[in-house]
Amino acid sequence: MDVWASIILSVCAASTPLLIAATGELVVERSGVLNLGVEGMMIMGAVAAFATAQVTGNPYLGAVAAVIVGATFSLLFAFLTLTLVANQVATGLALTILGLGLSGMIGESFVGHPGVRMEALNIPVLSDIPVIGKIVFGQDLIFYLSIALLAGVAWFLFKTRAGLMLRSVGDSHNSAHALGIQVIKIRYMAILFGGGCAGLAGGHLSLVYVPQWVEGMTAGRGWIALALVVFASWRPGRLLVGAYLFGAVTIGQFHVQAIGVPIPAQFLTSLPYLATIVVLVLIARNRRLTMINTPAALGTSFVPDR
Amino acid sequence: MRIELQKRPDISKLYSILSPLIALALMVVAGAIMFILLGKNPFHGLYVYFIEPLTDPWSREQILVKATPLTLIAIGLAVCFRSGNWNIGAEGQYLIGGMFGAMIPVLFHGWESPLLLPLMLIMGMAGGALYGFIPAILKSRFGTNEILTSLMLVYVAQQFVDWVVRGPWRDPQGMGFPGTKSFNDSGLLPKIFEFGDAHYGAVIAVIAAVALWFMLSKTLKGFEIAVLGQSPRAGRFAGFSAKQMTLFAFLISGAMAGLAGIGEVSGTVGKLDDKLSLGYGFAAIIVAFLGRLNPLGIVAAGLVLALSYIGGEAAQISIGVSDRATRVFQGLLLFFVLACDTLIHYRVVLVSSVKARM
Structure with missing residues (x-):
């Protein structure tokens, strides 16, 4: 039974960064903005978290730094796409390219250093409950945060007035503007939130998942988070399912490699990426499901005509 | 304010x-x-980065070598981006192109013939085009987001090529290093100058750029690309098919990336190894936009980006x-x-x- 508990724990650790980044991007896309820079913001968060934790010795400060750096970095995207109405796809790519380069330069002196691990909370007594104790009460803070964040976003988007405004901006910025809703301001805030989430997701990678700095360590997770938002057809609940499905595929292929199944390791490593493609195809085939929830203004620029 | x-x-x-x-x-x-x-010192730094490489004949050739794949990939991307299709998986198409192109010299290693090189180039283009076709067909048939699928395929291609050069195609005499046997002379793109590294891939890149410029600005196909890219609705009224265009655009850009891949393999390295993926497919996105999606502008932009690579290498050595x-x-x-x-x-x-x- 202990083996299963540890496998579930590692699935949680693999899924948490995907879930956090995808939750942030979901809010961004619900406001009608497609930010393809998740990978770049994530890796900036990872390097910021690692460096801060190294210098201060405190992983929680590292996590805070990851959020701040991720959000600040996203501001660059927001300024270009919202204020200068640059193309969102191209600008998102630019953010990813810049993030990968900049993080490599910042992190160069940290390569090979052991990182500061954010330890599991291990709530006394409760985490000693057999089997479920470790899973429910014995994880790191960011894991609990990821669940809270998702619940918070689901509540915000569908139960609050501000959430309704954000969705209306994402569905028709012109109508929202005509109603006096501040389209640009709402989008700025959504992008900042998404950036903070992506940063925190990166922080989880370099503080919990593999507490060290490796150049390009996000390895496409930002892109998988983007795919998850499509997979979830922009519904927070399905995001949870999707993120854990991908976490399970990732961990599953590690275990298959460890057992020594005679499949080349490279094929197993490709599995999460292939799974993403398969899932995207399956979701896209179900047109009705996708069309209802896709923010209608997704990816289009807004210029107020007074 | x-x-x-x-x-x-x-x-x-x-x-x-x-x-x-x-x-x-x-x-x-x-x-x-x-x-x-x-x-x-900023002035010295900028000089080392952007001026010094131009003063040295060896560096000038290196710029040409780097600019070749960047330009080839970027002109293909320009066609794609102009038509409103976002192919960001050029790196994968480049890798698979390099691998397909290497197939004949690896599997028929002893074969020397003037036919070898043209066949390799065609195979390279075919490989890149086929790999680019995957996200295109998924988009046109199922409406799958091509940005995400083409990017995911980069990771798959990197793993696959890595397996090929470590597994089935590894040179048994290669001292355990990943990589195929070195190609025969007839499988190498000839060098332009007697000394130095610049190869005829650069000439091919310029010819391809002129050809695609002609297609984009002087032919009906180019008009169709522009209309569908700027207004898919208007394109539909004109009777243009956005789905066909997706396939066409990805085929072209895949073929160009594949050609860049086999150009690197055959012109610069001389064999297929595990170091083919250098991020040119992503840097080419920058080249495409810097060249304002115009193939002739892209030739210039490719040289600028190549200069930044070579300047970067120089700056690492001389100013740390x-x-x-x-x-x-x-x-x-x-x-x-x-x-x-x-x-x-x-x-x-x-x-x-x-x-x-x-």
């Missing part, structure tokens, strides 16, 4: 030409600031700036290019908040 955009009645011809140059100037300024932050700074420069450049493109369509006005309220 806030920034307000006023739509120009027509696109500005002046800024169409000026905007990439302004972007380059901004990058130079940003570079100077970065050198100051790193504690280096990490070669990772190059990627930062390139990323910043794309930001500046995109920001300056706004000037083409809009007049940027600073409005003071007091005045705005009146």
Whole structure:
């Protein structure tokens, strides 16, 4: 039974960064903005978290730094796409390219250093409950945060007035503007939130998942988070399912490699990426499901005509 | 104070030409600031990065070598981006092109023939095109987002090529290093000059750029690409098929990336190894936008990006700036290019908040 508990724990650790980044991007896309820079913001968060934790010795400060750096970095995207109405796809790519380069330069002196691990909370007594104790009460803070964040976003988007405004901006910025809703301001805030989430997701990678700095360590997770938002057809609940499905595929292929199944390791490593493609195809085939929830203004620029 | 955009009645011809140059100037300024932050003399740093490589014949050839794959990939991407299809998996198509092109010299290693090289180039293009076809067919058949699928396929291609050069195609005499046997002379793209590394891939790149420029600006197909890219609705009324266009655009850009891949394998390395993936497929996105999606502009832009690579290598050796700074420069450049493109369509006005309220 202990083996299963540890496998579930590692699935949680693999899924948490995907879930956090995808939750942030979901809010961004619900406001009608497609930010393809998740990978770049994530890796900036990872390097910021690692460096801060190294210098201060405190992983929680590292996590805070990851959020701040991720959000600040996203501001660059927001300024270009919202204020200068640059193309969102191209600008998102630019953010990813810049993030990968900049993080490599910042992190160069940290390569090979052991990182500061954010330890599991291990709530006394409760985490000693057999089997479920470790899973429910014995994880790191960011894991609990990821669940809270998702619940918070689901509540915000569908139960609050501000959430309704954000969705209306994402569905028709012109109508929202005509109603006096501040389209640009709402989008700025959504992008900042998404950036903070992506940063925190990166922080989880370099503080919990593999507490060290490796150049390009996000390895496409930002892109998988983007795919998850499509997979979830922009519904927070399905995001949870999707993120854990991908976490399970990732961990599953590690275990298959460890057992020594005679499949080349490279094929197993490709599995999460292939799974993403398969899932995207399956979701896209179900047109009705996708069309209802896709923010209608997704990816289009807004210029107020007074 | 806030920034307000006023739509120009027509696109500005002046800024169409000026905007990439302004972007380059901004990058130079940003570079100077970065050198100051790193504690280096900014003038010396910029000189080493952007001027010195041009003064040395060996460096000039290296620029040509680097510019070749960048230009080839970017002109293909220009066709794709103009048609409203976002192929960001060129790196994968480049890798698979290199692998397909290497297939004949690896599997029939003893075969020497003047036919070998043309066959390799065709195979390379076919491999890239086929790999580019996957996201295209998924988009046109199922409506799958091509950005995500084409990117995911990059990771798959990297793993696959890695397996090929370590597994079935590994040279048994290669001392355990991953990589195929070195190709025979007839499988190598000839060098342009007697000494040095520049190979005929550069010539092919220029010819391809002119051909695609002609297609984009002088033919009906080019018009179709422009219409579907700018207004899919108008394209439908004109009887153009967006689905067919997706397939066409990905085939072209896949083939160009594949050609770049086999060009590297056959012209620069001389065999297929595990170091083929150098990020050219992503850097080419910057090249495409810096060249304003015009194949002729892209030739110039390819040289600029290549200069930044070579300058980066020089700066690492002579002033001890990490070669990772190059990627930062390139990323910043794309930001500046995109920001300056706004000037083409809009007049940027600073409005003071007091005045705005009146």
